[in-house]
Amino acid sequence: MLCGYRNRETGRVLGLVEGDCYVESLNFVFGLATRGGREALIALPRLRAGIAGRRPDPKTIDNRILKEALHELGHNWGLDHCNNPDCVMRFSLTLAEVDEKSSSFCKQCAVKRESKILERDGNTA
Numbered sequence: 626m627l628c629g630y631r632n633r634e635t636g637r638v639l640g641l642v643e644g645d646c647y648v649e650s651l652n653f654v655f656g657l658a659t660r661g662g663r664e665a666l667i668a669l670p671r672l673r674a675g676i677a678g679r680r681p682d683p684k685t686i687d688n689r690i691l692k693e694a695l696h697e698l699g700h701n702w703g704l705d706h707c708n709n710p711d712c713v714m715r716f717s718l719t720l721a722e723v724d725e726k727s728s729s730f731c732k733q734c735a736v737k738r739e740s741k742i743l744e745r746d747g748n749t750a
Contacts, residue, residue, distance in 0.1 A: 637701060639694060640666035655717060656693045658700035665697035676720050685724065692728045699734065703741045707734050 646654050646668040655672060658665035672689040675681055681689075695713045707714035712731035717723040730738055 636663050637698070638664045639698065640664070641690075642666050642668050643670065644668060645670060651718075655689075655723065656697040658697035660700045660705075661703045662701055665694075665701055667693045667697060671720070672723070674720060676724075688728065689720070689723050692723055692726060695728060695730075699730065699738065702738050704730075704734055704737055707731060709733070 646657055646666070648654055648657070653671060654668065656665065656667040667690060669690070672693060673681070673686050692713055696717075699714050704714050706716040709715060709731040710725070711727045711729070712734055713726060713728055714730060714734045715722070715726050717726065729735075
């Protein structure tokens with residue numbers, strides 16, 4: 626692992642890895658997380674790659690990393706993949722799909738996320 630960040634309050638760990646990650650039936654994934662768990666990681670090499678031979682600028686790379694971090698943490702909060710094309714929880718199979726989606730949760734996922742956080746903290750709405 627290149628580096629990791631642990632939030633002392635929640636105990637969550639987000640790791641950044643300088644290597645490819647794989648799951649069964651996929652050639653690679655941009656990140657992995659335990660749904661409802663406390664650990665997630667992001668594989669950096671493919672997020673730094675270019676599309677159609679064009680090198681991405683640093684801002685594009687930073688945006689990709691942010692989106693994948695939020696996506697994987699969303700799984701930690703218990704969220705599934707979303708069909709909304711703008712939602713950060715949409716599954717991305719390609720860099721173009723990562724670039725196309727926003728770094729925000731859609732309204733439906735945001736409500737679910739808040740509900741899961743309240744549930745985790747022992748509060749109910």
